[in-house]
Amino acid sequence: MRRCAVIVGAAAVLSSSCAVGVDGDFNGVAFAPDRSVAAIVDSHDIVAFNGSFIPVERARASMTVNVWLSSAEPPMGDDWRRLPAGRLLDVRKDLAASDLLVLEDIPFDALQDGDTLTASTSAVDGAVGVARGDGDFAFALGQRVDDAWEQGLGGKVTVEIEARSLVRAKVRGGSLDAIVKVTRERAADQPEGGLATGTVTLQVAVDLAPERLAEANLAIVSPIARCRAERGPDAGLACAAADADPVVDATGVH
Amino acid sequence: MRLAVCVCALPWLVVGCRFGEASFETSFDDVGFDAGGTVFSYADSRDVALVENADPPVAVAMTWVVFDPGSDLSDLDGASLFGMAHEMSVRDALAIVFARQGAIEAGSTTSVTKDGTDVVEGADLDFSLYLAPERLDAGSTYAEVVPLGSRRTLDVIVDSVSFTDADAGVSGTLTLTFEAVAGRDPGIAREGTITGSFRAPLVEERTAEKNLALLQAQSPVLPLPLAGRGTP
Numbered sequence A: 001m002r003r004c005a006v007i008v009g010a011a012a013v014l015s016s017s018c019a020v021g022v023d024g025d026f027n028g029v030a031f032a033p034d035r036s037v038a039a040i041v042d043s044h045d046i047v048a049f050n051g052s053f054i055p056v057e058r059a060r061a062s063m064t065v066n067v068w069l070s071s072a073e074p075p076m077g078d079d080w081r082r083l084p085a086g087r088l089l090d091v092r093k094d095l096a097a098s099d100l101l102v103l104e105d106i107p108f109d110a111l112q113d114g115d116t117l118t119a120s121t122s123a124v125d126g127a128v129g130v131a132r133g134d135g136d137f138a139f140a141l142g143q144r145v146d147d148a149w150e151q152g153l154g155g156k157v158t159v160e161i162e163a164r165s166l167v168r169a170k171v172r173g174g175s176l177d178a179i180v181k182v183t184r185e186r187a188a189d190q191p192e193g194g195l196a197t198g199t200v201t202l203q204v205a206v207d208l209a210p211e212r213l214a215e216a217n218l219a220i221v222s223p224i225a226r227c228r229a230e231r232g233p234d235a236g237l238a239c240a241a242a243d244a245d246p247v248v249d250a251t252g253v254h
Numbered sequence B: 001m002r003l004a005v006c007v008c009a010l011p012w013l014v015v016g017c018r019f020g021e022a023s024f025e026t027s028f029d030d031v032g033f034d035a036g037g038t039v040f041s042y043a044d045s046r047d048v049a050l051v052e053n054a055d056p057p058v059a060v061a062m063t064w065v066v067f068d069p070g071s072d073l074s075d076l077d078g079a080s081l082f083g084m085a086h087e088m089s090v091r092d093a094l095a096i097v098f099a100r101q102g103a104i105e106a107g108s109t110t111s112v113t114k115d116g117t118d119v120v121e122g123a124d125l126d127f128s129l130y131l132a133p134e135r136l137d138a139g140s141t142y143a144e145v146v147p148l149g150s151r152r153t154l155d156v157i158v159d160s161v162s163f164t165d166a167d168a169g170v171s172g173t174l175t176l177t178f179e180a181v182a183g184r185d186p187g188i189a190r191e192g193t194i195t196g197s198f199r200a201p202l203v204e205e206r207t208a209e210k211n212l213a214l215l216q217a218q219s220p221v222l223p224l225p226l227a228g229r230g231t232p
Helices: A085-097 A108-112 A211-235 B078-089 B205-215
Strands: A018-023 A036-042 A044-049 A052-057 A064-070 A100-107 A116-122 A138-142 A156-168 A174-185 A198-207 B003-006 B017-019 B021-026 B038-043 B058-063 B093-098 B109-115 B118-121 B125-130 B151-162 B169-179 B192-201
Touching: A036 A198, A036 A211, A064 A108, A064 A174, A064 A198, A064 A211, A085 A211, A085 B078, A100 A108, A100 A116, A100 A156, A100 A174, A100 A211, A108 A156, A116 A138, A138 A156, A138 A211, B017 B038, B038 B169, B038 B192, B038 B205, B058 B192, B058 B205, B078 B205, B109 B125, B125 B151
Parallel strands: none
Antiparallel strands: A018 A198, A036 A064, A044 A052, A064 A100, A100 A138, A116 A156, A156 A174, A174 A198, B003 B017, B021 B192, B038 B058, B058 B093, B093 B125, B109 B118, B109 B151, B151 B169, B169 B192
């Protein structure tokens, strides 16, 4: 098992402790999104009101958790939208080239109760990409693949998450300690043999990120992950330019 | 007159001297407004078919980004242009459009009121306001997201105007008032004003339109250049 080599940048701001342990690979093909991690409790809905947008706090039963992990090291304490263009481009490029896993809309209550939550999907057209899955939550996965690897990746991916603890402070703070298992299998329309299959287990221990800042950055991470999931490793760096999801500010929607 | 203030240019600003000028104040505690980096005007004299309009609209563009609107920005290297376009999307900007060049007179006052994007009063003036996204940090909360009133009235007093002199352009003062509308805006919507003055030297139409399009290729901020006449 490897341990997170870097305490997330700007740790004092976003994550006072971060650890991602990686165990396993896909037939020798590594998947190690262990350099940065963010866990966000999404406790607000954005309600449209005659062209205005107002954040409204969700009832506890409607709260969700979003988690993303990457082998890149973006500046976690910054609002990426406001980075200089070159720096933002570097962040996007690094994410597009990294091992990247985004889990969204995980039910807060179920996760806190220690339920094992699962989502899976099969690649489209027998390719190696992974679309957003059906199940208890949504996910998107982007994987670096060494040029020397000439066979495909198992196209059926299952992600399982189980929290050992999820603590949310009333005003701000809290932590998530969870096991995330990523399993690749042969998809029904893929040839047998030679595919990278297996299970990678990620042990995640992280302080909860500040919701608003982390969601603004997730609006950049998530489309990149979706793009990579849809296009597979052949996407190269094209997904670095994926349009960000909209973010609501007091000054408008950006 | 072009040269107002020379500034130390950041790498993505490229051009070291400001063009035109504008300054603003707001009544909001937490919403500033700075679109005084580059200020210029142009007459939208020809449509896409190059048919001339004898009494064309006149647009005034105000951006935080500093550039020379009279020089073709496509001469810049790609990284510089990309950087400027990015800054356009994360900084304040304001566009004012006088409906008819012939109606702009020194000392005149022109007003328009809009509910959201719909003009509800005033046919001689239009405007588009772009407020920069907030700069978030770990302490930012959703409780701070309080919308501004959706009824917005712009009053412009023209101080001087010329389309023929060597120093051609428009200058004036403006007040943009934000008003919450009962039944339309949420009860928490904020009211207030942005006030300021501007001096917008006239730029040749073709170059101005090309530069505005280049700067907004990634992300539209202002509805400039104006849509061609007859364009839906």
